[in-house]
Amino acid sequence: MQKGVIAIIGTTGVGKSDLGIQLAKTLQGEIINGDSMQVYKGLDIITNKIPLNEQEGIPHHLMDFLDPHQEYQVTDFTKDALRIIKEIHNRQRIPIIVGGTNYYIQSLLWKDSLIEGDSFNTNDKKSDVDEEILDAKPEVVYKRLQEVDPVMASKWHCNDTRRVRRSLQIYMETGKPHSEWIKEQNDPKEKASSLRFSRTCIFWLYSDLEVLDHRLNSRIDRMIKSGLFEEINYLRNSVKTGKIQTPLGNKEDFTRGIWQAIGYKEFEQYLTAVEGSNDAPYLNTLKTQGIESMKVATHRYARTQIRWIRNKLLYKCQQESLNNRNEQHSGNIRIYLLDATSLETWNQEVRDKAIAVAKEFLENGIGPNPTSINSRAKDLLKSKKDMNDLEILNNWTKYHCNICTIFNDNIPVIINGNYEWNQHLKSRKHKSKLKLKKQFDENYNGQFPPWFNKKKII
Numbered sequence: 132m133q134k135g136v137i138a139i140i141g142t143t144g145v146g147k148s149d150l151g152i153q154l155a156k157t158l159q160g161e162i163i164n165g166d167s168m169q170v171y172k173g174l175d176i177i178t179n180k181i182p183l184n185e186q187e188g189i190p191h192h193l194m195d196f197l198d199p200h201q202e203y204q205v206t207d208f209t210k211d212a213l214r215i216i217k218e219i220h221n222r223q224r225i226p227i228i229v230g231g232t233n234y235y236i237q238s239l240l241w242k243d244s245l246i247e248g249d250s251f252n253t254n255d256k257k258s259d260v261d262e263e264i265l266d267a268k269p270e271v272v273y274k275r276l277q278e279v280d281p282v283m284a285s286k287w288h289c290n291d292t293r294r295v296r297r298s299l300q301i302y303m304e305t306g307k308p309h310s311e312w313i314k315e316q317n318d319p320k321e322k323a324s325s326l327r328f329s330r331t332c333i334f335w336l337y338s339d340l341e342v343l344d345h346r347l348n349s350r351i352d353r354m355i356k357s358g359l360f361e362e363i364n365y366l367r368n369s370v371k372t373g374k375i376q377t378p379l380g381n382k383e384d385f386t387r388g389i390w391q392a393i394g395y396k397e398f399e400q401y402l403t404a405v406e407g408s409n410d411a412p413y414l415n416t417l418k419t420q421g422i423e424s425m426k427v428a429t430h431r432y433a434r435t436q437i438r439w440i441r442n443k444l445l446y447k448c449q450q451e452s453l454n455n456r457n458e459q460h461s462g463n464i465r466i467y468l469l470d471a472t473s474l475e476t477w478n479q480e481v482r483d484k485a486i487a488v489a490k491e492f493l494e495n496g497i498g499p500n501p502t503s504i505n506s507r508a509k510d511l512l513k514s515k516k517d518m519n520d521l522e523i524l525n526n527w528t529k530y531h532c533n534i535c536t537i538f539n540d541n542i543p544v545i546i547n548g549n550y551e552w553n554q555h556l557k558s559r560k561h562k563s564k565l566k567l568k569k570q571f572d573e574n575y576n577g578q579f580p581p582w583f584n585k586k587k588i589i
């Protein structure tokens with residue numbers, strides 16, 4: 132087999148680890164963890180590490196090896212993973228990257244990936260708080276976008292809430308302005324393929340969100356039964372007694388290391404209260420609140436992961452297939468959607484399809500058409516949005532309507548975008564002013580006649 136790699140991506144709790152084992156067993160593969168929390172030692176339950184007795188003897192690399200406070204950047208991950216992939220290839224085996232941290236995956240699969248910037252916020256959960264601004268009033272969201280990405284803001288009308296929000300969201304999730312992304316993706320330098328591996332097969336495990344939310348909730352309930360609080364308490368005590376040092380001393384820094392894991396800080400209040408109170412109903416309320424916040428944060432994280440795949444990863448894959456057509460490619464990449472919504476059909480829909488596709492792709496370099504193996508792929512594997520954005524960034528202009536400006540006390544009337552401009556030229560508002568202006572030019576030397584009341588027409 133060629134020196135290919137397999138990557139399994141998708142939301143938390145969708146079954147990536149299970150598919151990883153199933154593929155590794157059939158294809159003589161080894162697993163590389165691509166989850167930024169599972170690299171840490173401890174919190175095995177919270178971070179969903181696959182237990183040793185379920186690993187079926189398959190080697191799992193880059194899992195469970197860092198101390199809780201150690202910083203581990205995306206560049207560290209890329210370096211380590213590349214070394215391990217080389218070793219796996221030398222053993223004539225297939226590296227299978229299983230990961231929930233999408234920017235890990237992306238910078239591993241592509242050289243000079245766009246996300247390897249200093250500005251990139253490596254903590255993809257920190258934006259939870261900031262994200263509240265996305266629910267703010269349209270003016271507030273627009274103002275924020277003007278601050279962080281004036282180029283993009285100038286392209287959107289301030290009332291185009293959907294687009295304004297999305298541009299801001301992209302900035303918040305990546306630390307890089309949306310306009311920069313679009314420009315770089317259109318840069319001929321970037322267009323030339325920069326895939327690291329000659330054959331890259333990505334499986335996107337997808338579940339309907341409604342179904343997934345239920346599954347995530349019951350997983351959290353199971354975590355609690357199997358010792359989530361014991362696990363947290365152990366780590367809390369280690370910090371308190373100084374057994375584990377953190378940058379803040381004997382206190383957790385929830386923005387660093389393993390303490391970012393969803394499900395840790397959510398119980399801070401409850402566990403602190405337990406230490407000083409016997410008030411059972413009160414404690415129970417705090418506990419319930421903690422569980423609720425953990426569930427909400429997990430649902431939100433799943434959505435962030437999907438947005439990333441749809442807005443970024445799919446776009447990159449699409450670029451590669453364009454490059455292929457232009458014969459600028461250095462490798463083949465395919466992304467396959469697998470429907471994991473129903474666990475009853477897992478073997479047919481997920482396991483068997485993945486095995487068949489992976490074999491064919493790694494052997495021949497050409498796999499089946501992604502839309503032929505899954506009826507939902509056609510809709511979900513689309514990343515049209517960014518293409519449109521590119522056109523907009525390059526072609527959208529601001530138009531200055533001279534006619535309407537005259538009737539507006541010379542305060543410039545600006546129209547955003549070609550479509551809007553054409554609509555404006557056809558509008559009654561504009562046409563009536565145009566007609567009046569013509570009349571005034573002909574009969575009053577371009578001046579407003581004394582009888583004319585501007586207020587009436589505006």
Ligand SMILES: [Zn+2]
Binds near residue numbers: 533534535555561
């Ligand atoms: Zn006009």
